[in-house]
Amino acid sequence: MERRVAERVRGALGPLGFEAHAFKVGWYNAVLQPAFHLPYPDDTLAFVVLSTPSMFDKALKPFVNKEWLEIIRDPVDQCVSHHLSRMKENIDIIFDYEILPSRKPKFLAQTAAHVAGAAYYYQRKDVKLDPWGKKKIYGVCIHPKYGGWFAIRGLLLFPDIQVPFLEQSAPVDCVNTEEKRIELLEQFNFHWRDGRYRDIIEVKERYSEEQKTYFATPPAERFRLLGLTQEAQRSTLH
Incomplete structure (x- = not known):
């Protein structure tokens, strides 16, 4: 069952520049505090969806050209929502930008990517000799193929499908020296704007x-880059 669903999900999303990685809800809940648990049985099938560099040309541009009035x-x-919502199965979708009334995110994207084996979530605890003292240090996922040139876009959850025998794949530990991990977390936390952390691996x-x-453009100005004028944008609001 999981294999057939995975083939359908990847068949629909792969040509658009997305990756979908399967996991069990229980793997995710096991590494988080109860406040962040997903409210499904442990064996529920889920997929974390990533956008790869090709999504921009394969999905976003065609979507904008066709749907710009909307x-x-x-x-x-909206592009991601459009494509994920077209899945025909009985699924629940959580997008990366959704938050709970408490202002907490509806899911922790990087944790989901890690437990699904999609990308390794490097955190402070992965550095043995911590050089940061009392500074707050945020973790970051690195993809074995795309480094930091990808984004985690959402979860697909299949409430009716239980996969007790699904085997967990560990994410590829592609930043596997102490020095490189320190460099990655330094770049991500203190120099993230220049994007160097994205190229921590080849x-x-x-x-x-x-x-x-x-x-790199402020969201309000991105419409212009895609050929959407302010007037066209305003007309969609009426």
């Missing part, structure tokens, strides 16, 4: 210059 918020969020593919410019 775009009233962030084009990437990557197979990274964002195009056009895509880098798009994501």
Whole structure:
């Protein structure tokens, strides 16, 4: 069952520049405090969905060209929502930008990517000789193929499908020296704007210059980069 569902999910999302990695809800809940648990039985099938560098050309641009009159918020969020919501199965979807009334995120994206084997979540605890003292240090996921040139977009949950025998795949530990891990966390926490942390490993593919410019531009100005004028944007609000 899991294999058939995975083939359908990956068949639908793969050509659009997305990756989908299967996991059991119990793997995720086991490493988090109860406040962050997903409210499903442990054996419930889920997928974490990532966007790869090719998503920009394969999914976002065609979506904007076809649906621009309907775009009233962030084009990437709407593009992702459009494609994930087209799944025909009985699924629940949680997007990366959704939050609970408590202001906590509905799911911890990097933890989900790690337990699904999609990308390794490097955290302070992965460094033996911690050089940061009392500073707050945030962790970051690194993909074995794309380094930091990817994004975690959402979860697909299948409440009716239980997969007690699903085997867990460990994420690839591609930043496997103490020095490199310190360098990664330093770059991500203190120099994230320059994006150097994304290239902590040799990557197979990274964002195009056009895509880098798009994501470096304040959200309100991104419409112009995609050919959406302020007037067209305002007209969609009526």
